[in-house]
Amino acid sequence: MIVMIDLSFNKRFKESDLVNKKRKELLKAVIDYSETGVLKKGFSQAFYTYINDLSFTMIESGEDYYALFLADTKVEINFNIEFPTASVLKDSGITMYFNPISYLFLEISEAIALIKHEIYHIMLKHHSREKTLKTKHSLLSINLALDISVNQYIKNLPSFSEKISTVNRRFDLDLMINESLESYAYKIDEAVKKYPKKVAELEESGEFNYKEVHNIWSESKSTKDDEIKEQINKLMKHSMKNGVPSEVKKILKEYRKPSIPWSVYLKNYMERYPRGWKKTTTRLDRRQPGRLDLRGKLRDHSINLILVLDVSASISKSEFDIFLKEVLSINRFFKHKINIIEADDHVKRDYFIRSLEDIKPMLERRGGTNFSRTFKYLNEKKVKDSLVVYFTDGMGEEKLKHIPSSYDLLWIVNGKEISLKKLYGNVIFIKDSLDFKKDQGDEEIYNLREMVSEWAR
Numbered sequence: 001m002i003v004m005i006d007l008s009f010n011k012r013f014k015e016s017d018l019v020n021k022k023r024k025e026l027l028k029a030v031i032d033y034s035e036t037g038v039l040k041k042g043f044s045q046a047f048y049t050y051i052n053d054l055s056f057t058m059i060e061s062g063e064d065y066y067a068l069f070l071a072d073t074k075v076e077i078n079f080n081i082e083f084p085t086a087s088v089l090k091d092s093g094i095t096m097y098f099n100p101i102s103y104l105f106l107e108i109s110e111a112i113a114l115i116k117h118e119i120y121h122i123m124l125k126h127h128s129r130e131k132t133l134k135t136k137h138s139l140l141s142i143n144l145a146l147d148i149s150v151n152q153y154i155k156n157l158p159s160f161s162e163k164i165s166t167v168n169r170r171f172d173l174d175l176m177i178n179e180s181l182e183s184y185a186y187k188i189d190e191a192v193k194k195y196p197k198k199v200a201e202l203e204e205s206g207e208f209n210y211k212e213v214h215n216i217w218s219e220s221k222s223t224k225d226d227e228i229k230e231q232i233n234k235l236m237k238h239s240m241k242n243g244v245p246s247e248v249k250k251i252l253k254e255y256r257k258p259s260i261p262w263s264v265y266l267k268n269y270m271e272r273y274p275r276g277w278k279k280t281t282t283r284l285d286r287r288q289p290g291r292l293d294l295r296g297k298l299r300d301h302s303i304n305l306i307l308v309l310d311v312s313a314s315i316s317k318s319e320f321d322i323f324l325k326e327v328l329s330i331n332r333f334f335k336h337k338i339n340i341i342e343a344d345d346h347v348k349r350d351y352f353i354r355s356l357e358d359i360k361p362m363l364e365r366r367g368g369t370n371f372s373r374t375f376k377y378l379n380e381k382k383v384k385d386s387l388v389v390y391f392t393d394g395m396g397e398e399k400l401k402h403i404p405s406s407y408d409l410l411w412i413v414n415g416k417e418i419s420l421k422k423l424y425g426n427v428i429f430i431k432d433s434l435d436f437k438k439d440q441g442d443e444e445i446y447n448l449r450e451m452v453s454e455w456a457r
Helices: 007-036 043-060 064-071 108-123 126-133 139-151 164-171 181-194 196-205 215-219 226-242 246-253 262-270 317-331 371-380 434-439 443-456
Strands: 074-077 085-090 093-098 277-284 295-299 304-310 337-343 347-353 386-392 408-413 426-429
Touching (some): 007 043, 043 108, 064 108, 085 215, 093 226, 108 126, 108 226, 126 181, 164 181, 164 196, 262 317, 262 386, 317 337, 317 386, 347 371
Parallel strands (some): 074 093, 304 337
Antiparallel strands (some): 277 295, 337 347
């Protein structure tokens, strides 16, 4: 009987054993450092070698994408970060930080999982999205949302990692996979306010202070900055040269679904409304049908168009600009009167526009969103024969205290869902519209999708 031995498996097993041996030696050195305050000579270089060994382990297991991504970042030791890993985006490049005190306690598979964790944060623009969320939600809610939104795609995470299941269990929630970061943050923030005792339990029992796990991100530049954007795009493209991992394809899956552009829906709505009469040669004059020289009349279509802009800081200025330009472009055919109302938790400003030049600079943006107060304002104005278009991220109260009346309502939601349990009017979710996604500057995801398509060809 001949027994076949997988020599490559034996080789990988031995290499893994050597890497683990290095980890334990470094762990002993870092424990000594914690007790004495003196770091063993040569520790830093040995630690960087260990990170390189993890990269080779990823390559050996067919995960070149993550290894190549890590190779293009600057790796630094930082004993002050709260979490084992962190990342910062600067003009000089992307820096990946490691805290040896907590990182070296991780098994090899767990250590690799946290490298993926940081890479997904970068890919999904979390550094700049976190800055926007800070104006609306607590740090604890945001940090939990950030981590569960990437951890759902990663295997072999350390036991202390927050997942959708752990957050659901702790705060009695029903969060689902593939929800947006903004949706997670809003729902968790509501639960955090509702269950302060559970927050205290998390702070007492958790290995890390979750209010501070992403504190170092404050040093990052926005992913909307051209230089940072270019760095990320180049880095992702280089990482894909040997293929795209299944987890990345899974992240992109939700972005591949085509849909009718939101502007088409809006145009169809605007075409429905009568606006008096217009002269036509296709009809006879009703009063004097015998007079062929008199033109008849047809219903014209015109309404008061009221655009309510949710200025609670969850939607960027560039997104507002794109939305308003599109509406004005459509309105060239209808010449409707356009009324702009800016609102967050109350109505801040109300004015009319005819062109882009009439749009006023944004006021200071802060606070949450209260839909009811906007509808109270519209009802008190006795608005009628109008189409109200509410442009929002969808995150407000669950129940309206004031019901829309005497006007039609169209929600254009810059997200995947709306908080209202009972919805009045119709809703369009423009996050599913690829043409808007590209326009609004979400280029990291858009370009990544394009790169995957190129690689597949």
